[in-house]
Amino acid sequence: MITSLRLLDFKNFADETLRVGPFTVVVGANASGKSNIRDAFRFLQGIGRGYTLAEIIGGKYGADGRGEWRPIRGAANEIIRFDQPAFALEIGLTLGNEKATYSIEVSPERFRTTGFRITYECLRMGQKEVYTKPRTPYEEIYIELDNGRRIDIKRDRPALTQLCESRQVGIRYRDRTRPVINALGSMRFLEPSLDRMREPTFPGANVLGDSGENLPTVLEGICSDAQHGEILASWVRELTPMDVRGLEFPPDPSGRVHLMLCEANGRKVSAYSASDGTLRFLVILAALFGKDSKEMYFFEELDNGIHPVRLHLLVDLIERQAEKGGIQVLTTTHAPTLLAAINDVTFENTSVVCRLEHNSDAIIRRVADLPNARELRKDQGLGRLHESGWMEDALFFTEDYDEAEDDS
Ligand SMILES: Nc1ncnc2c1ncn2[C@@H]1O[C@H](COP(=O)(O)OP(=O)(O)OP(=O)(O)O)[C@@H](O)[C@H]1O
Ligand SMILES: [Mg+2]
Structure with a gap:
């Protein structure tokens, strides 16, 4: 780890x-x-x-x-x-x-x-x-x-x-x-590409690519254990409005495996027409539940394309998987909803990156180390604090103050 x-x-x-930590969150202004x-x-x-x-x-x-x-x-x-x-x-x-x-x-x-x-x-x-x-x-x-x-x-x-x-x-x-x-x-930098995730794959190609390649075969591998398959389907149900009962992996005449989502009403939707957000969820699920999940996954803006209402479920899932050990997840984010959803352990592993005025260098500080951070988080929520620019304000105050003290 x-x-x-x-x-x-x-x-x-x-x-x-x-x-x-198990789940690390990095926030900070653009650039x-x-x-x-x-x-x-x-x-x-x-x-x-x-x-x-x-x-x-x-x-x-x-x-x-x-x-x-x-x-x-x-x-x-x-x-x-x-x-x-x-x-x-x-x-x-x-x-x-x-x-x-x-x-x-x-x-x-x-x-x-x-x-x-x-x-x-x-x-x-x-x-x-x-x-x-x-x-x-x-x-x-x-x-x-x-x-x-x-x-x-x-x-x-x-x-x-x-x-x-x-x-x-x-x-x-x-x-x-x-x-x-x-x-x-074994660190991984997932930058899912919708086109790649939709492509059928050859059996045995069971390593998830950084753009989401091999998604069908990786999911098929996970679903080969019926219990894991059910857990996966239940997360898809939680994370999307689809009533997904299971995933199927029919081969085409060339032998390539396709991903189909089967709904309770008997309808089947292929990866080609599954929604973008559904595919993003699936690739994250594939990373979190994949067999060789002894890795650190780095996501740029995990929240990208995900409805705020579902985001806390995803955060919850990552926290559970990461705290079990084995897997680590690190994400950058600008989303107050993601910050509002993290638990106490993740809060301890949340850092802010900031460039102070008159200085082109950036600093990294744990949010929990900022003055009164824990109390303010309890009172107002981290999402709201982030939106209000409190982290940067607190840094400008404390760091400038420290520098002035150093000078004197
Ligand atoms: N060699 C260097 N020396 C000093 N500063 C550098 C150097 N290389 C890049 N930078 C600075 O890093 C900045 C880019 O940072 P980065 O791409 O990590 O931003 P970011 O926090 O990911 O922003 P965003 O949220 O927009 O993606 C550049 O604007 C530049 O100021
Ligand atoms: Mg960036």
């Missing part, structure tokens, strides 16, 4: 930390930096996938020109906070009973021939370092293991994945690095 993300000189953050946080998580996901720094930042394309990995927004020129020499990310994780911290600092390559290089990297389990890539002169590039050994590495790819694959070290290092790589690589 991911517990925190620290961003140093990454895009518009100088040094900020986001607390991450405050919410999606920059997503970009930071994507960078780490790219590490988990074993890519080089150049691939993670600039994209990875096959010989046919097709993209396997999209570049980070802004790519090479805008990933580091303007006028800074390097950026760093530090992610906190719990792996079983152990706390792990993985840090990486990245700079542009000296002559820009290979894009970027690692200037510092470290993996800690508890307080102990498993390995460190120290800040060495440019020509020297090695990592130091906890047993004192030095291993030469390449400078253009994170040491984490190089160490995991290395034959020069004992299996212990693979056992230490693999769970971290898996946790990073």
Whole structure:
């Protein structure tokens, strides 16, 4: 489980930390930096996938020109906070009973021939370092293991994945690095595309794509357990006005599986004509109930296209699934209705991103840490507080005040 993300000189953050829980909500004005946080998580996901720094930042394309990995927004020129020499990310994780911290600092390559290089990297389990890539002169590039050994590495790819694959070290290092790589690589960034969700899919294609690809086969997999199928149908009934009794997955002559929603009156509606909101619900349900749901799902504006009356049901479902463990969900939002619906646990994991006046950097603060936040939430509701601009006002007051105190 991911517990925190620290961003140093990454895009518009100088040094900020986001607390991450089972369900994490990030609010903030337009252009405050919410999606920059997503970009930071994507960078780490790219590490988990074993890519080089150049691939993670600039994209990875096959010989046919097709993209396997999209570049980070802004790519090479805008990933580091303007006028800074390097950026760093530090992610906190719990792996079983152990706390792990993985840090990486990245700079542009000296002559820009290979894009970027690692200037510092470290993996800690508890307080102990498993390995460190120290800040060495440019020509020297090695990592130091906890047993004192030095291993030469390449400078253009994170040491984490190089160490995991290395034959020069004992299996212990693979056992230490693999769970971290898996946790990073299994983060998911769902940006459902209605066209993709409507497409029939081939049997066996049971990994939900980031655009919602393979929705029919993933749902079919979930429904192969009758009890799960009933839970799924009952959520569709709750979340939409349709009286859905079950889902069916008839094959077409080419063998592709179609998604049909069967209503109580015997009518069947195919994914082609199911409503956009219904498909959005289905893809979220597929993510939450899918077999390999040992992941963190990142949604940009989860509330997008969903009626406010149904939104609290969706929030409720995510909170229940996330609190069971295994799955984590992180969403950005502008919706007061979503904020009004979250429970006390999620409130503790709700943060606001804000750019203060006269400063192009953004700050991240837990909403619960703002003055009187808990009392005000009880009295007025978080949705109303958000609508009134209270979070930003509270930040301007407290942060400006802090700065003035620092100056004096
Ligand atoms: N390298 C950088 N250095 C400093 N600031 C940057 C850098 N790259 C991007 N930014 C800032 O980040 C802003 C974009 O932030 P982001 O896309 O995360 O906004 P957002 O909170 O997701 O907004 P919205 O709600 O509109 O989607 C840009 O307007 C720019 O000011
Ligand atoms: Mg955004």
